[in-house]
Amino acid sequence: MAEAHSIIDAAGLEALLEALRGQGYSLVGPTVRDAAIVYDEIATLDDLPRGVGDEQDGGHYRLTRRNDEALFGYVVGPQSWKKLLHPPVLRLWSARRDGDELRVEAEPDRDEKFAFIGARSCELHAIAIQDRVFLGSAYVDSHYQARREQVFIVAVNCGVAGGACFCVSMDTGPKATMGFDLALTEIVAGRSFLVEAGTEAGRALLDTLPHRAATIDEIANAEAILAGTAANMGRSLEAGDVRELLARNLDHPRWDDVASRCLACTNCTMVCPTCFCTSVEDTSDLAGVESARSRRWDSCFTLDFSYIHGGSVRQSVKSRYRQWMTHKLSTWHDQFGSSGCVGCGRCIVWCPVGIDLTEEARAIRETDAQKGAT
Structure with a gap:
């Protein structure tokens, strides 16, 4: 034993x-x-x-x-x-037309x-x-x-x-x-x-x-x-009250600052071990005989992600970065009862311009504390 x-x-x-x-x-x-x-x-x-x-x-x-x-x-x-x-x-399902018959098979x-x-x-x-x-x-x-x-x-x-x-x-x-x-x-x-x-x-x-x-x-x-x-951790984040900190600072000027650097490349969401957003894609062959529906990873940083009839809800990079960070650290609690971040640091490492969400949270916290002191 x-x-x-x-x-x-x-x-x-x-x-x-x-x-x-x-x-x-x-x-x-x-x-x-x-x-x-x-x-x-x-x-x-x-x-x-x-x-x-x-x-x-x-x-x-x-x-x-x-x-x-x-x-x-x-x-x-x-x-x-x-x-x-x-x-x-x-792939979720595939279909094939054989004459007047259509056969659909779930994956x-x-x-x-x-x-x-x-x-x-x-x-x-x-x-x-x-x-x-x-x-x-x-x-x-x-x-x-x-x-x-x-x-x-x-x-x-x-x-x-x-x-x-x-x-x-x-x-x-x-x-x-x-x-x-x-x-x-x-x-x-x-x-x-x-x-x-x-x-x-x-x-x-x-x-x-x-x-x-x-x-x-x-x-x-x-x-x-x-x-x-x-x-010897490379970074730290004051996580205890970050949920409330971000919720009361949705119009903080730091969002404009980070948006000026963010490329909206989606790297952070692709390497994140908890991000789960997807889109559905339908494809068919040129003869119109075979078709399939697939689910693919998607990202809240893309312009089309928030598209509804008439246009995208989040048209600016500022709004998309704010959505990602506040969801990850704040509103994730409301959905799933925990933070959506596990501190692996991948989003920092694989950001082409080195945007650091721990630094963004720290910058918001510093001015929030100053605002509270006045």
Whole structure:
């Protein structure tokens, strides 16, 4: 029986991957492609980004070479697990005309088991948020549900903090506390991992792997690594009252300032692990025989997103940025009972001009405090 805290080595981690594959899971984890850490199909530990770190800041992302063999020594890349649970393009149905007969076929739910390897705490909180969006009401997204129910999650606690991370502010990291089957802390780079089981399925799998009980020193080492990560966050956000702060500053001049810099490129919403907006697209062939309807990711930064008969509701970049930020940090609470931000910092890193929502909130707060003092 696995202890509350167990230790596995690299061979044990390789055995974990083999065991998951043996249970019919498709393994998806971090790997290097196009000079970035992306989530893609993996087979062995050799596919992981061994010895790779990263630099992250506003509008800046670079991979670096670490001075050790850490398998999880990076932070997060441009992709999130959203791409597998809520895919960028999903065909809803297709139709084909055969003479006077029209056959319509709904797209079947995808029957595939995924094992997510290397999910971070902020990403687990993002998955929980999307669970509330797609599963938490009377209107359940069956496509999301089919994918979500067959996921096994191996989380990794963060050993380093990125320059744009602010998960501590959002109470979403750096240690995984929920939403995982197994959670790893890399305590000796590439060679030793502290393991915690979060579910019975995780515990049962850990029992089949070569492992031993963790020592007091190893547990303390893991705790010190996480404490160091928490103390070195690249950003911070006063999240306690930001909901009310933004609600009473909808006409703040800072919205004009940020609009003068924003390109409305949609990068922030595309990399965000919680944004879920979509549009529906109908297509047909030139012969008019086959047609299909697909759902695609969309963004509140596009002019057409708020289009209704007569024109778009939000015609200015100012109104679109304000909609995004106030929804993410403020009115999301009204819809789903939590913030829509998990502090991963992707929107800051992948903004071409380095717009930083923590700085925008801070600027509004400073003048709001001054206004209250007069």
